[in-house]
Amino acid sequence: MSERVVPPDARRRRRPTKQGVVLSDELIVATALRLIEEHGTEALSVRRLGRALGADPSSLYRYFRHTDDLMLAVADELIGRTLRVWRPTGDWRADLRELGLRMHAGALAHPRAAVLSSYRVTGRAYEIQAVETILGVLRGAGFPGPEAVRIYHVFVDQALAYGALDSASIALPRAAQEAETAVWQATYAGLPAETHPNIAATARHLVTDMGGSSYPAALDLLLTAAATRLTEIRSRAQDNSRTDQAG
Known part of the structure; x- marks a missing residue:
């Protein structure tokens, strides 16, 4: 991935991709997490992730600068899944x-x-x-x-x-x-x-x-x-x- 990430308000798609997918940070992170568990870190390639999402791989650059940026988002989601079910x-x-x-x-x-x-x-x-x-x-x-x-x-x-x-x-x-x-x-x-x-x-x-x-x-x-x-x-x-x- 590159440094072409787009600000959140500007990257929201008004319509689905050609494959019928409406992309979002949440969907990309959830798909990346699934691919990591199925295939390991090599799953975090733009091509494989785009294929799993049914989206043009280049569209992922609108959400994450590079694979490390996506990895940090995955790590943060794991924290979020714990916090969402914990009640002090x-x-x-x-x-x-x-x-x-x-x-x-x-x-x-x-x-x-x-x-x-x-x-x-x-x-x-x-x-x-x-x-x-x-x-x-x-x-x-x-x-x-x-x-x-x-x-x-x-x-x-x-x-x-x-x-x-x-x-x-x-x-x-x-x-x-x-x-x-x-x-x-x-x-x-x-x-x-x-x-x-x-x-x-x-x-x-x-x-x-x-x-x-x-x-x-x-x-x-x-x-x-x-x-x-x-x-x-x-x-x-x-x-x-x-x-x-x-x-």
């Missing part, structure tokens, strides 16, 4: 846990796109909304600005990293997935206590646990650490208040 309750810890789990589930629903977009900063509407929302949850809970940003950073990076990690795993061919799972039973469960006492003592737990994602446990550990930090902040604030009153 006012309990900061429960809200962040639910949001994290939904982010992870969204990545697994679109594994190839999730792997590609996990390390990108889009600067687009949904990402901006997500940053504002998560910081609002943290600041509303009582975290000062610097702490809110630090926890936001860890929370988002953890969710994106696990989304990419687990997406890469489920994107493996079925035979490869089964072979990796079998290693825990075939290899680790058979190691003798004489040479590997710790593995032998926990072998059955390794077999049952290692085949799944550790993201829920990691998320809980993060939120527990954040809650502990919040308790420390509140305690220090109370101590400072007493000191000020005594003085």
Whole structure:
């Protein structure tokens, strides 16, 4: 794609293409997301995307400057799909846990796109909304600005990293997935206590646990650490208040 992108108000078509398609940002992004999941990144060619849309490939330049611009839009749409189904309750810890789990589930629903977009900063509407929302949850809970940003950073990076990690795993061919799972039973469960006492003592737990994602446990550990930090902040604030009153 090129640098000939047209402003939103000017690029809206008044009529369908010759193939009967009315193009829009949303339709192009949804089609690109589908093609990525079916064929991988090579699907993001102007020719293939135009063919899938039933539109002249050159018409896509009116909406996106180049394929990277489109990739950022796809990444932002993944964020939007999570935000559209997440409903905060006012309990900061429960809200962040639910949001994290939904982010992870969204990545697994679109594994190839999730792997590609996990390390990108889009600067687009949904990402901006997500940053504002998560910081609002943290600041509303009582975290000062610097702490809110630090926890936001860890929370988002953890969710994106696990989304990419687990997406890469489920994107493996079925035979490869089964072979990796079998290693825990075939290899680790058979190691003798004489040479590997710790593995032998926990072998059955390794077999049952290692085949799944550790993201829920990691998320809980993060939120527990954040809650502990919040308790420390509140305690220090109370101590400072007493000191000020005594003085």
